[in-house]
Structure formats: C-alpha cells, structure tokens
Amino acid sequence: MPTETYIHNGPLVIGAGLAGLSVALNTAPRKTLVLAPVALGVACSSAWAQGGIAAALSPEDSPKAHALDTINAGAGIVDELAAKTLTEAGPQTVHRLKAMGAPFDHKTDGSFVLNREAAHGLARVARVGGDLAGKAILEAVVHRALNASHIDIWERAHALGLIKSANGVVIGALVQHTDRLVEVFAPVVILASGGSGGLFAVTTNPANLRGEGIAMAALAGAEIADPEFVQFHPTALKFGLDPAPLATEALRGEGATLIDQNGHRFVFDDHPDGELAPRDIVARAVHKADQSGGAFLDARTAIGEHFPAEFPTVFASCMSQGVDPRIQPMPVAPAAHYHMGGIKTDIFGQTTLPGLFAVGECACTGVHGANRLASNSLLEAAAFGERVGKAAIAGLGGDFTPDTAHALVPVLPPSLTESDLKALRDGMARDAGVVRNEAGLIRLLDLITDLDKRAHGALALVSARLIATCALHRRESRGSHYRSDYPQTEAVGARTFTNWAKVQNKTHGELSTCTSPDCLTS
Template identity: 65%
Template sequence: MTRVRHEGPVIVGAGLAGLSAALEAAQAGARVLVLTPEPLLSGCSSAWAQGGMAAALTAVDSAELHARDTEAAGAGLVDPGAAQALTEAGRETVEWLAALGAPFDRYGDGSFVVSLEAAHSVARVARVGGDGAGRAILSAVVAAVRAEARIEVWEDARLKGLMQDETGRVVGAVAARGERLVEVTASAVVLATGGAGGLFAATTTPAVLKGEGMALAARAGAEILDPEFVQFHPTAIDVGLDPAPLATEALRGEGARLIDGAGAFLLGEEADADLKPRDVVARAVHAARTAGRGAFLDARTAVGEGFPHEFPAVFAACMRAGLDPRVSPIPVMAACHYHMGGVAADADGRTTVPGLYAVGECAATGVHGANRLASNSLLEAAAFGGRAGR
C-alpha cells in the first residue's frame, strides 16, 4: 500500500453532487482530488436523469410553494428547514449551471421552459431537449471540472475504506487503483457515492451503485437515517432489461395515461389522476401487474407523432426494444429509482463524524422524507453539493 498526502478535500464520486462540490471547493481556493471508479459521465445516476431540475422559475411559482409541495410528497417526514434551504436555492442553482453551459430549454425571451411533473402544484421542472437533462447538465459540469487546474480526478479509484485518527475524525480514504491500494490523507472526505439501486432485482440506476459509501460511513460510526426509504419509479419500461430504461414522469405531465391491458385507467379517469406522488402511482402499477392485468403508459394521443423530438431518449429506448410508442402503449413496471435514506447530513453535507461529509443520493438531509418529489434530486445534488464544497 502506498500513501499520498493530499492538502485539501477528497471527494468520492463524480456525479452532479460530487463535481458541484469539487468546483465550489476549488473556487474557494482548495486543491481538490476526486476519486471515481468509472470515467467521468459513466456509472452515475445524474447522467441518466431525464425529467430535469425542479426550481421556482416562473411568476406563478415561489420557493415557498415548492417547499410545501416537497413536504407534502414526503409524507410528513420532510425537515421543513432543509426543504426551504433547497427550494430557496432553486433559481440560483439553475442559473449557475446554465452559466457553466448547461443547455436548458428556453423560450425566445430567454426564460426557462418548465414541465409539470407528479405532485407539483405548478410546472417547475427545467428541462433539456425534452428528456435529456441529466447528461446535458453533467456534461457542462464535467467540462468545467476538466478546465479547473485545482481539481485532479482519478478515474480508476474505487473507495475501499475511510481513514480515522485516534479521535475518530476522518482524515483520508483508502482507494483501490487496479491491483494497488492507495491511502490518501486529506483535510476532509466528501462522500458522493450515489444510491443503492444495484441491490435490487430491477432498477433504473446504474447497477454498479450498491450503497458502499453508506456502508463505509456506517463502519466509521456515522449516523444512518431512514435506510428503508427507497423510491420506486412507476414507469420503468418493462422490456426485460436491468437496468430498466425509464419513461420520464414528464410524459404524464404532458397527458400520457396509465392503463391496464384492457385499456382501463389504473388510477381513475380524472385528468390528473396519474400525477399523484410516486409511491401512490408505483403501488397502483405494481398491483395491476401482480393481478395479471398488466400496466401500460399510453402516450399515443398526448405525444403521438411528436415522440422522436419531444422525448428522444424514451423514444429511442422503446424503438430499441421493438416498441413504437406512437402506435402502442408502453409496458411499464415499478423499479428501484432513488434512495431517500442514507448518511445523515445537514444542508452543508456535514455528517455526525468530524471530517466526513455526504452529498447527493448517498446523503439523507431530510429534504425527501419518505418520498422524493420528482426532479428534486438534481437540484439537491447541485445545490447542497455546492454548499458542501464551499
């Protein structure tokens, strides 16, 4: 084993949360080392996100309303202070990413195009190319990271352990680089290791994400909050693939409907019946499939011929599976999508162990409660990741 002395923070993970932390720490003058087992833009859920980033961006919206929707979706277990901190950072976070080059959809006057998603009172999800937000946003952040001289990235380093001194403070990390173990001492370690979808039979996230960061934090003595709170997305495309392709919630925001094999509505005939919180819709989809009725997302009328340019990622996934969503309903299932629980952390990423921070999906900040509001994940990753970096 070799030892490397790094004078600054080590960030483990290179999704939106980890790289936002890296950029802000570097902007503050720190030298930053990012450890990731996969090349940038690979192996992280951020790049797979379709819907976009929730933020109060219009005259009919506000941070307060966004916070109320967040609390309502979280089934009484959202920390109101954390929710307010998140939603108040919405506009500035979107504008920061746009300034880095994230190509959010815009109207002719420069205002952001926003979509309606489930459990939101108003349309507030800033999107890119209909359903390509995650990869486009992360690509802009990766370009900024590569251009920042104070950030070094090891794209072949897998976290194996945390180093602690005699007081229990985290003072570095142990990483595997090929066959070699490397001890990296650091002023602090920021975990941005993502979720745990790879532990489940069907997931919409990269299968390599198995909760190792949370496990190592627990071994170091960190408090773990609500690990049983796992969100299942109701409209994973059921074509026998794992990870399963995702049919973004924005499709239902545009009017697509959930039906069974006989064409009956799963959640009722009301126009907004399919826009209930994800846990409600996922249970309805699962119940229909278990009962043998099947579950399908019918976007033939709501999207129809506009599919290739309005939702290109979903359209491509369907066509690869031999389905044309313009003429046939899409078979769907509930699949593991997001881990609301994780390493207990505040809005600045501080955990209960000195020297250890956690951001993004591996952290449990109290923002999501028992059910994450759609498209709050990218916002939390960038906003709270940036706060941790600062």
C-alpha cells in the first residue's frame, strides 16, 4: 500500500473520547486534527462510564477532602500535586460540562444529585439518568466539538506509531485512515488513546482498547509509569459477554449488597466498610467468592421496583440475559476496568519526549496511585484535557515545515491473529488478573515471547509485556496489584518508572531495573 504524506499545521490529537475532545476544544484558534478510530461516541470508555463524575459539589464537601480520599485510595503512591490539581478543578469542570449541555440529575432545589461510591468519605458523584453519565457527558462534548470551526475529525483513523525528527522530537504519527496509510506530520502530538482493558479476556471496556497508545509512546522512547497497576471493577455482570456489562458502583452506594450463594455478605469478612471498601479489596473478595460458588449483587431491597428508572443501563443488560434485578440477585465477577499506569506525564500532560503530550487513561500523572478512586476517571479526562489542550499550543510558532525526508518513521506494526489475541487475553486474565504470582507471571511472559515470534512488535504485545514485567518485579502487594506470593505491603510506597529498552529483554531471573533506585522513587 503506498504511503501518503499530510502536513498539519496544528495539534494532532490521537483519540476522540472525553479526554481527546476536551483537549481539542481547548486548542483554539489553532487548527486541530483529531483521529477517531471509530465513529464519535462509539466504543470508547468515556461513553461507557456509568457511575458519574466525582467533584466537591456540596456545601459539606471540599476539594481538599476529595484529594484526601483520592490519596488514601491510591495506597501510598499518589502524586499529591496531581491529586490537588485534579480535585481543585472538579467543581468548575462539572459546571462547564453542564453548560455544554450535559444533563446532570438535580434535586428540586437545583442542587446536584450526588451518590456515594467506594472509598469516598461522602456523596460527591454527580450522575446523569442514574447510570448514563459517560454517554450523556460525551454526547454534549461531541456536539460541541462537531460545531467547533477549528477542529477537523478523521473517523476510522488508527495511529500505528509515532514519527520523530532526526533530533528526537515527536513530529507526527503513522496513521491508517480507512484504506489509506498516511504519514501525518504535526508540530505537537497529544495521545488520548484510552486504556488497556482489551488485553484481558474479561473487561468492561471496549475490547479494541489494548494499550496501543502506551505501546507507541514506549517504542518511541517515552518513559512509562506504574504499568503494573490495573484496576479490576468488582461488579461486572457475569453473563459470558465480551465486553462484560458493568453494574455501576452507584448500586452499592444506594445500598445494594454483595452476597455469596448462601446469602452471606462476604466483603465484611475482609473490610469493615463492606461493599463500600476500596475497589481492590472488593474485587479480591468478589473474585474469591466467584471461585467458590458464585458472587451476586443483590439490589432487591435497596432498589427493587425503582431499578428501571434509576439504573436503566444495568436493568436493560440484565433483562436481555433473562435476569430481573428487581427480584433476582445479579451474578457478578471482577473485570479489567481501568489502567492507572501509562505514559509518564507532568500535570500539564508533557511526556519525557519533546513534542509529545498524553492525557486520560493512556497517561499517568500519578493521580490515581495504585488504585483509582471511583468516578475520578471522567473528571481526569475533562479537567486535565483542558489543561493539556492549553499547554500543547502554548509553545507553537508559525508555519510548521518538517524535514520529512529525514524523519524517523516507525515500521508498520503487525496485528495479532484472532487466535493469538485470544491466547493473549486469556493469559493476561489468568496470570496478570486480580491475583498474581511469580509462576503465573513467568508463564505469561513466556506466552508473550512466543506470540512475538509470530507478530514481532505488535502493539498489544508491547503493552502486555510492560504490565507483566513490572508486575513480576514488584514483589509486594499494593492497591490493585496483589501478589499471593508477596501479600505484604512495603512500609514506604514507591512508583515504577521504566522504558521499553529496560523492559524488552529482561529474563525471569534478573532483577528488573523497575525496582532499582534509578527507576523507583518514594
């Protein structure tokens, strides 16, 4: 296939979820090109978020209290400046989204309807139609983006690698746009490509999200932070569907309980907050119950006949599979839900590569630490999206004239076959899932190595290796990363900072540089 060249004199945004579009809306008046892998608002995690958006919106709440809950949930490694920055932006971000047309639920006095979710000290999650927050918020932002004269959107456009100049500056991306292969050159590139849930056999995310943005940045030489920390949502509906429908945490905030096959509320065996304990604790408790006969979410008493009106998305998912949640407990199991790790950035989205910014789930500011506080993801996408958009254009000059003849264009990466992708997803779920150990992670890395022989450099394999390698060499349990062979948590929390050169050739017996003083900081 012949390769075309396209020179764009403005920001190139890779990804069209809430983070990517929030960036684009804040790059005016610079002409901005947005790459959307699918139609806008379809198959992106933002649109599927049910619970809502967390912010200090009530008189008894404050950004400081929100930050404290964020830090406590993150299990000792949250970047406190990032948490402060995010939570202080929370109220303004929600009001800005409301002004765009996001139809948040309100009480008769005009105040926001707020839910309490796990690890929040009080109710602070603004919702839309019960469980329609992500869809409704994204629809409002999409409408604004489509009517913004400075934004151009390419649908069915997949970035496959980053283009660098001869002196190491990111100056574009190799893009598959429908049936064309295009070298898109731009003076600044912003990755907003989503998470990595599709690497796992059971996920609540669109299955096409496999950490490709993280992989592209790693292959280009960017530093990667905390890749081993993957959050598993405790209550995916266990119907054998791919992706697994989500049963929002707001159900538990409204009083729904988790029970085993005997009706026992098993989470209290592990934590005094029961169903409202931090997500990692609830996920492990659900995993254990699921392995021992089944775990169920019981909303019969707490919600009952109000279910269709209050949680229409969950209700429709259950009824389509023959389960009426008004009168039956819902079968649940943990599922890959959110990647706390990603491309290392500062609070303005700047990566370690000049010319490259990152935002949203593919980025890692350290705001989530080892365990994301419920409903902070939509807030991060919108609030940091605004910051990153403004930062990305701050240093742009006039005409952009790249040296295309000497640009470093990546090799077109291969794709995994359907059977190899299934093997990878099954292996990730089995060995890098809710409970991990050395033998399983070594087995997983062997599988990744074998698959790489048939599809060397496949982006899914790069992101999977980053997760598995750093999970193997974090010999403790912290937040979402639980090692059955190292169940203790070290007294001093440390983050992981690594790069592709350090990770790709590690053997099982080596001590990864992920645990050296050069790679970890307290």
